Amino acid sequence: xxxxxxxxxxxxxxxxxxxxxxxxxxxxxxxxxxxxxxxxxxxxxxxxxxxxxxxxxxxxxxxxxxxxxxxxxxxxxxxxxxxxxxxxxxxxxxxxxxxxxxxxxxxxxxxxx
Amino acid sequence: xxxxxxxxxxxxxxxxxxxxxxxxxxxxxxxxxxxxxxxxxxxxxxxxxxxxxxxxxxxxxxxxxxxxxxxxxxxxxxxxxxxxxxxxxxxxxxxxxxxxxxxxxxxxxxxxxxx
Numbered sequence: 001x002x003x004x005x006x007x008x009x010x011x012x013x014x015x016x017x018x019x020x021x022x023x024x025x026x027x028x029x030x031x032x033x034x035x036x037x038x039x040x041x042x043x044x045x046x047x048x049x050x051x052x053x054x055x056x057x058x059x060x061x062x063x064x065x066x067x068x069x070x071x072x073x074x075x076x077x078x079x080x081x082x083x084x085x086x087x088x089x090x091x092x093x094x095x096x097x098x099x100x101x102x103x104x105x106x107x108x109x110x111x112x113x
Numbered sequence: 114x115x116x117x118x119x120x121x122x123x124x125x126x127x128x129x130x131x132x133x134x135x136x137x138x139x140x141x142x143x144x145x146x147x148x149x150x151x152x153x154x155x156x157x158x159x160x161x162x163x164x165x166x167x168x169x170x171x172x173x174x175x176x177x178x179x180x181x182x183x184x185x186x187x188x189x190x191x192x193x194x195x196x197x198x199x200x201x202x203x204x205x206x207x208x209x210x211x212x213x214x215x216x217x218x219x220x221x222x223x224x225x226x227x228x
Contacts, residue, residue: 004155036219041222041224042221042222043117043204043219043220043221043222044156044219045219046216046217046218049216089156099144099158099160099161099168099169099206100161100169100171100172101148101156101158101217103148103155103156103157104155105153105154105155106155
């Protein structure tokens with residue numbers, strides 16, 4: 001069973017609409033949780049990083065939330081643009097002293113005009 | 114300040130050949146991480162290196178795979194006697210500190226195809 005589960009697997013929305021992506025994790029201990037955006041054929045680019053004490057963090061039109069008690073996170077995208085079409089990946093860092101980031105499989109978002 | 118540079122971007126090897134993947138971290142970063150992304154899967158940790166030291170290689174296959182980060186020059190991920198199952202995208206990330214509570218920046222990846 002994956003330690004980081006994302007839903008939905010894929011999503012199609014119209015330009016200008018909002019959407020919310022979900023992430024459930026079972027990783028413990030837990031140091032921080034990140035959301036990355038990965039364009040096709042490119043490397044992941046960080047959107048937000050949250051420690052367990054943070055509930056929400058924004059980066060422009062991206063807002064991430066974290067509930068460390070229920071081990072759930074979400075990424076909300078506001079006023080979507082065509083350039084938002086990408087894979088969005090939830091990543092958990094289980095410990096502060098390791099390079100072992102644990103990646104979810106991602107949600108593939110397609111924004112249509 | 115250039116980002117994490119990986120080369121080549123695409124690499125084709127025949128079964129049994131060797132593959133060498135290079136990663137130059139961002140300026141000022143002394144910690145390098147290698148991840149592998151198989152088709153339709155998420156990235157999986159392979160190895161974490163500092164200059165001249167392997168810190169954690171628990172995600173690396175025991176045979177055929179090796180990694181180094183010399184005092185001078187890029188980090189190298191080496192795959193000997195490649196097989197079709199090695200076909201994947203290999204990503205390198207770097208950070209200024211090893212804790213990963215700081216940002217880790219990823220390169221564009223090397224897409225290895227074994228034919």
